[in-house]
Structures are given as C-alpha cells and as structure tokens.
Amino acid sequence: MVDKSVKKNKRQRIQRTLASLMLFNILCFSVAPAVSLAAPNELATADTTKAGEDKATTEKATTGKTKPDKVPSVDQLGLEVSSAVLIEPSTGEILLSINADQALPPASMTKMMTEYIVAEKVKQGELSWDDKVTVGENAAKTVGSRIFLAEGDQHTVEELYIAMAVGSANDATVALAERVAGSEAEFVTMMNDTAKRMGLKTAHFINSTGLSRADMPEKFRPTDDKETVMSAMDTALLAKYIVEDHPDFSRFTAIQSHKFRPRDTNPIINYNWMLEANKDITNFKAYAYEGLDGLKTGHTKAAGYCFAGTAERDGMRLISVVMGTKSEGARFKETRKVLDYGFDNFEVKEVQAAGATVEGFDKIEVKKGKAKEVSLVTDKAITFVVPKGSIGKNITFEAKLDSANITGPVAKGTKVGAVTYTYKIEGMKDAQTETVNLITAEEVEKAGWFSLFLRAIGDFFADLFDSIKNLF
Known part of the structure; x- marks a missing residue:
C-alpha cells in the first residue's frame, strides 16, 4: 500500500510540475505578438x-x-515551302516550325531590319520623319524595285520610308541607310550588330535591301563574296521586335497604295496582297486576310517568293514567315494556311x-x-x-x-x-x-528585445516540455 501511495504522489508531483510549465509557456506566448498572415489569391490552375x-x-x-x-499536326497543312515558322510574340512561343533555323536568302524581307533601325533612330530623337535626305550615287544606281530616284534628289525620311515599306523600293532603302550611317557599308555594320543584339543566330547582311551581291552597283559591292542570309526563325524574331518596339508599324505597312510624287502617273501599290483592307479590291480580295496589317514581302531568283506576315484577331497577334514558295500568289496561299492553323487552334491565356x-x-x-x-x-x-x-x-x-x-x-x-x-x-x-x-x-x-526574450523563454520551455513528454 505504501509503495502504491508513494508512486501516486510522485506521479501527481510530476503532473503538477508539467501543468505549471505549460501555464508558464502559455503566459509567455500570450505576451508575444500574434503571427500575421495574408490571404493571397490561390493557384489559378488545376489542383496539384x-x-x-x-x-x-x-x-x-x-x-x-x-x-x-493536344493540337493537330502541322503535317496536315501540306505546306509547299522551303521553310516556315509561326510565333506568338507576347510569349515568344513557337506554334509551327518547318526548317525554321535554316539560313536562306530572305530577299526584300531584309528591309525589315532597315525599317527597324530607321524607326529606332526616330524614336531616339536622332532622326526626324521630316528630315530631308539627299539621294547619293549608290541609291540612284540601285536596281530592282525602285521609285527611280536621281542623284541629288531630296525627299523626307517619311517619304522614303513609305516607299521602302509599301513599294519595297531599293533606291529609297539605300538612301535611308546612307542618311543614317553615312554609307551603306557602315549601315550594314549596324544591321549585323543589331542582329546580334536581338539574338538572331543565322542573320548576316551584306546590304540594306536584300539584293544579291551581283545585283548591287559594282562600285558599292562588299569585297567578300558572302550573301545576305536569314532563317525563317530569325525573320520572325526580327518581326517580333518591330511589332513590340514600334506598335505603330502598321501606319506604314498597312498603306494600300501611295503616290510618291504629285507628277507620278501611277501610285506605288503595296506588294502585300493579304492586307485586310484589300477585301474590297477586286484583284486582291481573294488574298485579303482578316486582321492582317503587315509586314514584308520578298523575292529574288535565289530566294524564291517569301513573306513575313502578321495579323491580330481577338486580342492575339501572330507572326508568320514563309520562304521559298514558287510564285507571288503561292506565298500568300501558304501564309493563309500557317495563320489559319494558329488562329484556329490556339489562344493566349x-x-x-x-x-x-x-x-x-x-x-x-x-x-x-x-x-x-x-x-x-x-x-x-x-x-x-x-x-x-x-x-x-x-x-x-x-x-x-x-x-x-x-x-x-x-x-x-x-x-x-x-x-x-x-x-x-x-x-x-x-x-x-x-x-x-x-x-x-x-x-x-x-521584434523588440523584450519580445525576443519572452519568445526565447517560451521556446526553451516548449522544447523542455517536449523532452519530458517523450519520457512517458
């Protein structure tokens, strides 16, 4: 009986001690500040x-x-191109890619880099749309698509820019390049430097226009025998820079026609037949595409027919590039397939x-x-x-x-x-x-020192309580 009584008293003393420790711990924590937690938004995706x-x-x-x-395979499109790519610019996501990293002649899509640099100079205040440009020998002797500039002619930056963006005028392009950098050769250095800054992996420029080296005025050809090349992917990335850094790009690229000089009999007609505004033009309405407002066509014997297009629908913009198609109309037919694939199957969310x-x-x-x-x-x-x-x-x-x-x-x-x-x-x-x-x-x-002190005491007794609890 005595042993039982002693054991009972010992157990009661331990319980009272533990109760006292718990009470002290509670008192300590009642003095310490309460934890404050925010209630932010929960995960918006499915359960994890x-x-x-x-x-x-x-x-x-x-x-x-x-x-x-899941999305449909691009193989079902039956694209007849050397290469093609489709991207969504706000995310940079590649939605379609066919030989997209292959370096190919881009023809006049090269002018997109010239357009970007000139627009950047205006944006930075180093150039004005109203500035006068005096045409030099190189521009006057440039062949291909042109507005027949004569050496010594003067036109504004904006007039020449429209001729370049709408009519793909090579002479206007060279004149702008020389106005920006002093010579086309120096401008080409700027083009290649800008390409590196943009992260373009294949792009290499030898002139501002996209003409083959043999078609440049002999006096102004580069000494090496390289040609301008740029992959469809690099072309799309260049277009991405244009639409994001210069969201007013369509002020020029969506112009359907433009009379360069008052005396000109015929206006410059935009080579981009897919402009949405062409839906009411008899010759182009079969090609007109909803939401399309740019960007640049291209054609040389080496490049075939190319087109970098961009369109916006329901708040989503897409950029497509097709290279190496077989005819002027084919580049737009293939572009329609590419863009339809994007707009029919994807959205940004x-x-x-x-x-x-x-x-x-x-x-x-x-x-x-x-x-x-x-x-x-x-x-x-x-x-x-x-x-x-x-x-x-x-x-x-x-x-x-x-x-x-x-x-x-x-x-x-x-x-x-x-x-x-x-x-x-x-x-x-x-x-x-x-x-x-x-x-x-x-x-x-x-926390103040007193709060930290009380917290330390509380932590100490909490740890002690856990240690004692584990004995039983």
Whole structure:
C-alpha cells in the first residue's frame, strides 16, 4: 500500500510540475505578438499534388493523370515551302516550325531590319520623319524595285520610308541607310550588330535591301563574296521586335497604295496582297486576310517568293514567315494556311494570376520578426499559349526557396525563391516554361528585445516540455 501511495504522489508531483510549465509557456506566448498572415489569391490552375516533403528545397507538383492538351499536326497543312515558322510574340512561343533555323536568302524581307533601325533612330530623337535626305550615287544606281530616284534628289525620311515599306523600293532603302550611317557599308555594320543584339543566330547582311551581291552597283559591292542570309526563325524574331518596339508599324505597312510624287502617273501599290483592307479590291480580295496589317514581302531568283506576315484577331497577334514558295500568289496561299492553323487552334491565356500562392511554398519562417512567418506569393502572372478553349492542363511546377528562413525586418516584395512552371501540349515539339519569383506578401518588422526574450523563454520551455513528454 505504501509503495502504491508513494508512486501516486510522485506521479501527481510530476503532473503538477508539467501543468505549471505549460501555464508558464502559455503566459509567455500570450505576451508575444500574434503571427500575421495574408490571404493571397490561390493557384489559378488545376489542383496539384506535392512530390516532396522538404519545403526549404526543390519541390515539384503536377496536375495528375489528366489527359494532356493536344493540337493537330502541322503535317496536315501540306505546306509547299522551303521553310516556315509561326510565333506568338507576347510569349515568344513557337506554334509551327518547318526548317525554321535554316539560313536562306530572305530577299526584300531584309528591309525589315532597315525599317527597324530607321524607326529606332526616330524614336531616339536622332532622326526626324521630316528630315530631308539627299539621294547619293549608290541609291540612284540601285536596281530592282525602285521609285527611280536621281542623284541629288531630296525627299523626307517619311517619304522614303513609305516607299521602302509599301513599294519595297531599293533606291529609297539605300538612301535611308546612307542618311543614317553615312554609307551603306557602315549601315550594314549596324544591321549585323543589331542582329546580334536581338539574338538572331543565322542573320548576316551584306546590304540594306536584300539584293544579291551581283545585283548591287559594282562600285558599292562588299569585297567578300558572302550573301545576305536569314532563317525563317530569325525573320520572325526580327518581326517580333518591330511589332513590340514600334506598335505603330502598321501606319506604314498597312498603306494600300501611295503616290510618291504629285507628277507620278501611277501610285506605288503595296506588294502585300493579304492586307485586310484589300477585301474590297477586286484583284486582291481573294488574298485579303482578316486582321492582317503587315509586314514584308520578298523575292529574288535565289530566294524564291517569301513573306513575313502578321495579323491580330481577338486580342492575339501572330507572326508568320514563309520562304521559298514558287510564285507571288503561292506565298500568300501558304501564309493563309500557317495563320489559319494558329488562329484556329490556339489562344493566349493567363493560367495563374500575379500574387498567387504556391502549394508547399505559401510561407517562410522569419527569425527575429514581430511575426514568426510571412506569406509568399508569385510576383507576376503566368501566361501560356493554350489550345483554343482549354484551361491549360498538365501544368507542373518546380519551386525552390533561397534558404529555409529569413531574418527580420523584412520588406514587402522581398524575393525569397523562384518557381518554374512547365506546360506541354501534345503535337508541339517543345514545352512552354516560365519562371517567376516568390516574394513576401507583406512587411514584417523586427521584434523588440523584450519580445525576443519572452519568445526565447517560451521556446526553451516548449522544447523542455517536449523532452519530458517523450519520457512517458
């Protein structure tokens, strides 16, 4: 009986001690500041499942076993081209690619680089549309498509630019190049430097026009025997720079016809038969394409018939390039196939809003802060090109925090990690990926010394309680 009584008293003393420790711990935490958590937007894509447990390191998630989104094969288009490409410029996504990286003669699509550089000079204030340009010998002797400029003629930058963009006038193009750089050779250096800056991998220019070396005025030919080349992909990327850096491009490229001189009998007719405005023109209405407002045709014996086109429908712009078609009409027929494929099968969709949480990475510990943790959100939206009508299935993500915790004070918007989203569409060669930062959703002030002191005591007794609990 005595042994039982002693054991009972001992157990009661231990219980009272534990109860006292718990009470002290509760009192400590009642003084410490409460944790403040934001309530950001939730993930806008389908439900995800975690693939790992360590939240301070890389973790992947997937939408599960849903069937992947799918688009038709481009093979069914039966394209008769040497190369072709279709891109969506806001995301840079490649929707169609046929020999797209093969370097080929681009003919007058070369002038897109001249157009870009001249427009850039105007944008930067180094040139004005009203500036007068005096025509030199090189421009006057340039052959092919032209407006028959004579040496010494004077025209404004804008007049020559329209002649270049609408009528593909080689002489006007050379005159502009010489006005910008002093000589066409120096302008070509600018063209190649700009191509490198843009990341064009195959582009090499020998003149401002796209003429073959043998067709240039002999006195002004480059000394080496290289020719101008540019892949369909590089042409599309160049077009992307034009539409994004100069969104008013159609002010020139959509002009149907233009009378260069008051005395000219016939106006310059735009070589781009696909302009939407041509739907009411008898000779062109069979080619007119809804939403199309640019960009540049091209033709030489070496290049065949080429066309870089762009059209916008329902808020989505597409850029297409076809090279090496067999006739003037064929380049537009093939372009229609390419653009129809894009508009019929794809749309741009925001699959996750900015400020969304990421499962498993929705908060991080804050040391020495008034709050012990802070919410994390993405710093910008995720946009993908998806099959038309789709919500974007099978999106996976891989996230990583820079460290397991951060130290207060912490400013709102502090980067603490990153998350990469990947989206694969069956029928497309490459998956789409986009990486965004994980940032703090709110500010966390540094805790005062007394709060930190009480927190340390609380942590100590909490750890002690856990240790004692494990004895029983």
